[in-house]
Amino acid sequence: MARKKQYWLMKSEPDEYSIDDLEKDGTAHWDGVRNYQARNFMRDQMKIGDKVIFYHSNAKPSGAAGIAEVASEAYPDFTAFDPNDKHFDPKSKKDKPTWYMVDVKFVKKFDRFVPLSEIKENPKLQNMKLVQRGNRLSVMPITKEEFDEIVKMGKAKK
């Protein structure tokens, strides 16, 4: 049988790229990840069809904005090769890239935005790396239970 579906949380600053941008574009490549742990998750563990919580960081407020889906295997992040790109990294070579990215596909925007404060208050979500002190990972695995809980919180209140 196929591998179990994995769930992820991916952070983006909405000033840079928000859930609305993704909705408009349909799919986007998740470029600019310059953290080895996050890269390893994308390169080694992400599979097409994995579900992603799209999280707005450095936002007012920060929080979970919607759902996306992994739409490609990892491939070299070409923005690292472009000296004019702000994510340029001279250490990444075309024949041996340091950085990778995946494509993500828009699935849905939450009926209601789930602010970080509510995630922190939810006892079911206390194990997430997101709420642990000082965590700066921009791509992190989450459990199905955590994914489902956030999706539930993102539904409009009756």
Next chain:
DNA sequence: GCCAACGTTGGC
């Protein structure tokens, strides 16, 4: 804008 926490770099 502040600042704590973290990752990376570079001198030794």
Next chain:
DNA sequence: GCCAACGTTGGC
């Protein structure tokens, strides 16, 4: 290999 200095992340 240690560790101080520096740059970045990200909540507030």
